Each structure stands twice: as C-alpha cells, then as structure tokens.
Amino acid sequence: MVSRVSRSLALASVFALAVGLGACGSGSSDEGNGDDGVVTINYWGFAPKSTTADKYKEAFEASHPNIKVNFRVVEITDYPATLRPGLQSDDGPDVLPLAAGGAIAGAFLFEDAVEDLTPLAKATLGDDFADQFGGGYIEQLTVNGKLLASPFVGVTAQYFWYNKDLFDKYSLVPPTNYDEMKKVCDTFAANDVQCFVGGFGGDLPFGGELARTIANSIEPGYWEDAIKGKVSWESPVITETVDVLRKMQADGIIAEDAIAIQQYPEANNIFQSQQAAMIQMGSWYAQYDPKDVSAEAQEAAGVTDPQVFTQLTMPAPDLSGHGNIPTTLGEVDWGVAISKRSQHKAEAEEFVKWLTMTEEGQQFGCSVLEGVPTLKNVEPDWPNLNLSNPELQEANIRQIIEDSLTTTETRNRWIGPETAEAILQLVQGALTTNTPAADLAAAAQSAAKPLDGAADS
Amino acid sequence: MNAQRHQSRSSELVGLAKVPARPSRVQLAPHGYLWIFPAFALCVGVIYYCVGYSVYISTLSWDGLSSYQQDVGLENYQKLFADPLFWSSLWHTVVFFVVVFTLQTLLGIVFAAILHSKVKLAVIYKVLIFLPVVIAPAIMAPVHRNVLSKDGALNSILSSLGLGDFTRSWLADTSTSLWAIIGVQIWSSAGVAFILFFAAMSQVDLETLEAARIDGAGNVRTLLYIVMPEVKGTVIALAVLNAMAALRLFDFPYLLTRGGPVYSSEFPGVFIYREYAAAHAGYSSAASVVLLVIALGASVLMTMRHRRSLRAEQGR
Missing domain, CATH: 3.40.190.10 (Periplasmic binding protein-like II)
Incomplete structure (x- = not known):
C-alpha cells in the first residue's frame, strides 16, 4: 500500500515539476487566435x-x-x-x-x-x-x-514652450538671452508664478537637454561632438555649461528642487495647470494644443475648472551670452x-x-x-x-x-546607456553639489561611452 | 517570591532541556521524503533553477537580449568589487538597516507598551499605527514626494516652528535624500514592529509583571528588565526581517529618488535594476549573486547568534 502511494506521489511530483518547468519555458501561445477568426x-x-x-x-x-x-x-x-x-x-x-x-x-x-x-x-x-x-x-x-x-x-527638440496668456498678462515677451530671461523670471516671481519648470529627476534626459541648450549657445555642435566621442567632455565648454546651470539655479530660474521632480508627470502638470510660464519640450508637446487634450491634461494636473490657454514655442534663449541662438535638434x-x-x-x-x-x-x-x-x-x-x-x-x-x-543635429541618435548616465550625473552634480565643474566634466568623460560608428558619422 | 519564580522558571527551562531529542532525519526516511518531494521538486525546479541561471549569466558579457553572449568568467565580479557605486550602495544599506531597525524597534516597543496599558480608543490607535504597512509604496510615493518637496508639508511645519533655516528640498539634496528614504521607510514599517511586539508582550507572564510591580518596579524598569528579556526573540526576528528588507530594498528609493541625486540614495536593488535596464545583464546578475550571498550570510549569522544566546540562556 505504502509503495503504491509512494509511486503515485513520485509520479505526481514529476508531473508537478514538469508543469512548473513548462511554465518557465517557452511554449507556443495561441491566445491571439479567437474562434471568430479575429x-x-x-x-x-x-x-x-x-x-x-x-x-x-x-x-x-x-x-x-x-x-x-x-x-x-x-x-x-x-x-x-x-x-x-x-x-x-x-x-x-x-x-x-x-x-x-x-x-x-x-x-x-x-x-x-x-x-x-x-x-x-x-x-x-x-x-x-x-x-x-x-x-x-x-x-x-x-x-x-x-x-x-x-x-x-x-x-524636433530644444524648444522652450511658453504660456502666451501668462506672458501677455504681465506684458512680457519671450526672452532671447540670459538677462531677458532673468527679468522675465523676476516679474513672474513677483506675481507668484513659476517662470521656468524643469523636471530633472529620474532617468529622463531633460536636464541634459537644457545643458545641451546652454552648451550650444557657447559653441554650437560641441555637445553632439562630445556625445560622438569626437571631442572631450573635459572642456571649457562643458565647465562653462555647468557654471551657467548653477547660475540659473542661484538666480531662481531653475527651481531649487528641479532634481526632485520629473518632467513627467510633475513638471508637465505644473506647466499645464498654468503654475509655470515656460517648459523645455520638443515637437511632441504640440499634442496639448487641442482644446480637449489641454483640458484633459489640466484635469489630470488637478485643475477642477480647466481654462483654455495658448501654448507656443519660442527658440531657446542664448543662455551663455556668447551670441549663439541654440539650433533645434531633429x-x-x-x-x-x-x-x-x-x-x-x-x-x-x-x-x-x-x-x-x-x-x-x-x-x-x-x-x-x-x-x-x-x-x-x-x-x-x-x-x-x-x-x-x-x-x-x-x-x-x-x-x-x-x-x-x-535641422542638422540629431537628438538621441548617438546616445547609448553609458553616455546618457554620464550626462544625467553631470547635470545632477551641477545642481546638487559643490563639486568643481572641471571634476564633473572629468567624471563625464570617464563615464561616457560613444556608440560604435558615432565618430565616423 | 521573586526568587521562587525564577527558580520555577529555571526548572522549566531545565525541564525543557530534558525533553527527549528529536528523532533523527534517518528515522523520517524513506517514505517521509516522498511527502515533501512535490514541494521540494517545485522549489528546486523553479527557484533554485533561476538562482543557478543568474549565476551562469553573471559569468557572461551579455545585453540580456541578443544571441551574442561572451563568457568572461569572473570578470563581472572583479569589476563589481572595484565599482565604488556598488560599495556605496552597500554602505547605504548598512546605514539604512541600523537606523531603521533601531528606530523601528524603539517605536514598536513604545507603541506596544502604551497600547498594552489601558488606553481609550486603543483599537483606533492600532489601526492608525498599522495602516501605513498595508498601503502600497507606489501609492504613497507621490504623497511622500509632495510632503518632502520644497513647498511641502514638512517644510511648512518646520517654518511654523521657527525652524525655517532647516527647510530644503529633502529629496533633491545629496545630504538628505538617504535620510528622507529612511524616514519614509520607518513611517511605513513601524506598524510591523508594533504588531510583533504587541503579540510578544501578550505572552509575558502577568504574574511576573504583578510581582515586579509589588517589588516596586516602575513602568520603565518593568519594561526594561521584565518585558524586554521576554521579547528578545522578537527583536532578533525583526533584525533578520529588516536585514533582508534592507538588502532587497527597491520600491522607495526607486520611486522617490531613483537612487539620486548623484547616487546619494543608491541601494543595491536600484543599482541592479539600472544596470539591467542599461543592457548590462551579466554585470547586474553578478551584483544579484553577491547580494544573495550577503543576504544568506547575514541570515545565517543572525540565526546562529540567536541560537547561541538561547543556548547560553538555557545553560544559565
């Protein structure tokens, strides 16, 4: 009797094991075929x-x-x-x-x-x-x-999107350089409106996008060449970029907690609920232009009575004062x-x-x-x-x-995981530490890894 | 009276020690094994197979997807041991464990002791203390992000108390992000410690407590010298649970800071996830294996220590 029970149990065990392993394995799945031919x-x-x-x-x-x-x-x-x-x-x-x-x-x-x-x-x-x-x-x-x-x-990226209604309300025009940006931000601050919102926390590359805007106003194309490994991250262009980022934070243009929030959903919600007047986004952001989508976005951001407002793009300002208007990326x-x-x-x-x-x-x-x-x-x-x-x-x-x-400059085409992480840490280091800009640039140089073929492109 | 009780307790312990030894494993065989075989087979087939597969992957240079897998032997481990990020994530784990365990134990004991006394609306307090345990971190994370933000509730409270100089963006500051995560974890898990201690304290002999009172012991003295020795096992269990939780911590660091800024709140779980997402499957598997070894080692060490202290107690 015992041996019969034992044999049955052994068989059951083998069956259970087979089922268990089968579940791990890669059986074919016909789930998609319905009886109705759909x-x-x-x-x-x-x-x-x-x-x-x-x-x-x-x-x-x-x-x-x-x-x-x-x-x-x-x-x-x-x-x-x-x-x-x-x-x-x-x-x-x-x-x-x-x-x-x-x-x-x-x-x-x-x-x-x-x-x-x-x-x-x-x-x-x-x-x-x-x-x-x-x-x-x-x-x-x-x-x-x-x-x-x-x-x-x-x-197409590197645009600054702005809330035209808020700009009109305070008789402001889109800034084209750092000084104008500062004045615009001071006016908004005096009226309890956040001037520019950026969500640089998390793994998304928006902090890097702003850094690239600054770098392109210092020396157009340098950032992309650094991504491709054609030039070094250890460069005055990058250290100046870090300095400008820090200045923007010190002047209240970049919020103190920009690293604590993410572009989606927080920064997007802040802009869509009209608490901030500017945000850096790409062409995809036009999806919020239609009335119904804008209302949905505002409701998602906690606005109980959504108001129609006009969002438009403006070219990124010359934030370094070198006289270069950063080009768009595409x-x-x-x-x-x-x-x-x-x-x-x-x-x-x-x-x-x-x-x-x-x-x-x-x-x-x-x-x-x-x-x-x-x-x-x-x-x-x-x-x-x-x-x-x-x-x-x-x-x-x-x-x-x-x-x-x-547009002639690509956006993410030549960015791999290592370079993305290097840029992320460069920006976070700039905005949350006192590490010398040169050290941050050196760290980026050592962490970044150009993709195969990038240097030849 | 006290001495009598101690004596009787010692006799009980001696009595326990005289209980006949458990039958040896050989006596369970042969058909005993058959009963556990289905579970054993599933366990080995599913869990240990996956662990073994992780060990195998850890010897590869592989992106986790392509057919190209290069055998690199122990290179991933060498790289890992030389990676300051991995070590800093382990250091954060140690800090996290020590602080969370200490404060959680303290809070658990205090709450349990208070609620064992005759408190009005005790049931409501119990629910309130335990509630954070059952709320999913994914639901609470946005709330915590809000509370800990520059304009959040924590800073408002500090400002209203005249401590405005201490306000900051807690998650965006490299010097506070780790502590913010520790704080959130204590908030969300103190209820577990409370429940464990509450249950353990229910087992404390009431007569012993009464005797302590008659002998003139106050609340603190009773707690320290009568209750605490009785709940020592719970403290050890909590330590083991906390050590495991610290080693596999992922949810709050990932949801609140993604390990940042500048890796200041990085934990091994986030490190492993990031490396896997960055197409370094072999490297992240090596980190997983090292983490597993550390977890096993910590668990064995704590259990051995607990057994040793039990044996020492029994020998006394």
Missing part, C-alpha cells in the same frame, strides 16, 4: 499615451475587422526592463515602438529581437522607400543594414518594430504598414499631434485639429514641421 496583436509601448492609443485602435480596427490591437502602455523609464524579458517570451509584444537612439528605446539596443522591415517597406512602398520618408529617418532606424522599425513620427522620434517572437507576424505587418506606410495612418498620427509626420507630403488634418488658438498654433505647428526638415 486575431489579437499586442502592442507594448511608451507611446502613444493611452487616450491616443484608443483612437489608433479604433481607426485601425475599423479598416481591419479581423485584427484587434491590445495596447499596453509602459512607463517610459521602465520600458527597457519591461521589454527585454517581453521580447524573449511568446507572450510579449508583437509590435513595439523604438527610437533612433537613447538609453531607453534606442533601436540598436534591440537589434537581435526585432524583424528587419526592409522587405515589408520595399513590398509596400517600392525599392525607393527610403526616399519617401523625410531626411534621414530610415537611416536612423537602420542598424547593420536592417531596418529595425518603420518611422512613424519625427521630433530625428525620428519613434518607429514601429515587429518582435521576432511574434506569433502573428502577418497581422503585425498589417498594423505597421497601416500606421507608418500609409497616408491614412501617418496623417492620423500627425493629426493627434504626436509629432512630425515622417512620410513626405503628409500633413495634419488642419481644419479638424480643434486647437486652443487656431490662428497662432497652426502657424506654430507649421514652423515646427519646417524646422524638422532643416
């Missing part, structure tokens, strides 16, 4: 935001009734850690957004895990597909000859990739094709003002944008699109 594909991404994602889903599913898209919005700072295991699992994403560079979603970080989309692009747009996209977008998402993601929206903001582990590649291809390679999908993206359209000759649906201030904001968006075509 296939569900999973999209994991830091963009678009959930409300916009619903609009994409609705539009795509209307024209593709046999495919459903399951959007999972992942917080941008958690994206790499979420994506890595996801891309090694059959239950991970079928489609996902990737960026031109940067430590978070740079396409080069996921080279082995996503499909080469060159054949799809050729089949859809022809052999000259690269020419049908804006300048450099295809090249920026191509690694070792493989198109890792199909460009969806472009980005590149593909994000494209859409297909996981090699996807069980529904045909459907995933349909989605990528619709979103990035058709006028309908692209126009949809630029009409929710996600960014600059990457496919040439696509424009937002101007009459239906529902802007807070159509007269000024439409012209502003047109200017942003034009800037995207003329």
